[in-house]
Amino acid sequence: MARAGLNAERLTQAAADLADEVGFENVTISAVARRFGVTNASLYSHVKNLQDLKARVAAHALAELADRAAAALAGRAGRDALAAFASVYRDFAKEHPGLYAAAQFRLDPETAAAGAARRNAELTRALLHAYTLPEPDETDAVRLLGSVFHGYVSLEIAGAFSNHPRDIDASWSKALDALDTALRNWPSS
């Protein structure tokens, strides 16, 4: 019988595609195996288990997100950089809803600290340099920005904004203006 040519990367890629099609929570060993025309058991030569496969998808998503964010930030500062950075998150979530959900997958703390999650936090810090906040205020601002981006996108995807006619893009733009205002008039301790 000809071999299917499986390996961890191909499985991760297939799982990532599947996540965007049917949702990250519906990524299963069975579904991925089906996609390659092999039995479930075959996957266990390449990934440890379902948890491991999902963690690989999560890492992939975080890396992609950080790459895009880094590219978007190049040559921009202030409100301009804020808008570009924010767009990366929101556009990524709309383009790849399954991968975005994967990025929220709980990784073990060391992995998260070492990997792309840290890169994302550092990019947010870089974005904030134009506002010249002293520590610990910069850290507070990093957390605020992360909260707004993640919160807005999550609620939008969950349909929480759909019961009102107000344009969602317009609210988003306004939220960025408000954030810019808050950062420029940052309350002192």
Place this chain on the structure above:
Amino acid sequence: MARAGLNAERLTQAAADLADEVGFENVTISAVARRFGVTNASLYSHVKNLQDLKARVAAHALAELADRAAAALAGRAGRDALAAFASVYRDFAKEHPGLYAAAQFRLDPETAAAGAARRNAELTRALLHAYTLPEPDETDAVRLLGSVFHGYVSLEIAGAFSNHPRDIDASWSKALDALDTALRNWPSS
């Protein structure tokens, strides 16, 4: 054989307790049946299926959240009301992590619009009246506040803030100050 005295409310309550103990995603028909010492099949006389049971837990969580928010808002305004409202969300999430996760459960649009999800949005509107924003800015602010509260709490629970020594409560307080600043200096269209 003596009957166990099951009904939809008792099942929902047990499922809610279970959610806080093992996580909302681990709420299963089997686990709830086990808790009552009955077989899985017995539950189907009272709830349609697992989806239905989880939706009931979600509705319960949203109602509880709205009740607490309404109580917290009574007799307060401005930054004071903002802090009280925000505390309700964050404290609820810490006290009942499973229920908080349940509140994010995707309900069908009509149910969400009619029920407690709408009440929560209206309470946010009430909170904002002290800042006297014209429409559509008030709607934009409602969305921004919801994003910050939900985003911050989600990221905190996910451990996203744990790789830095900065006190998480202090950052939270600062975020509320920043929000208050943004609302008082709301960017005009």
Place this chain on the structure above:
DNA sequence: GTATGTTTCCTAGGAGCATTAGGCAAACAC
């Protein structure tokens, strides 16, 4: 108090999921 009807819970069974153990054959190294 007995008969009738309804509700509650049961047994039994099908189908999908993750995972492990052990086997055979294809691909590779020499």
Place this chain on the structure above:
DNA sequence: GTGTTTGCCTAATGCTCCTAGGAAACATAC
């Protein structure tokens, strides 16, 4: 061409949800 490694298989276990149909407990009518 032989031997070893690796990739994929069959088979099995145990968990999940859910349905069909039956029996026991309860409620009501007479």
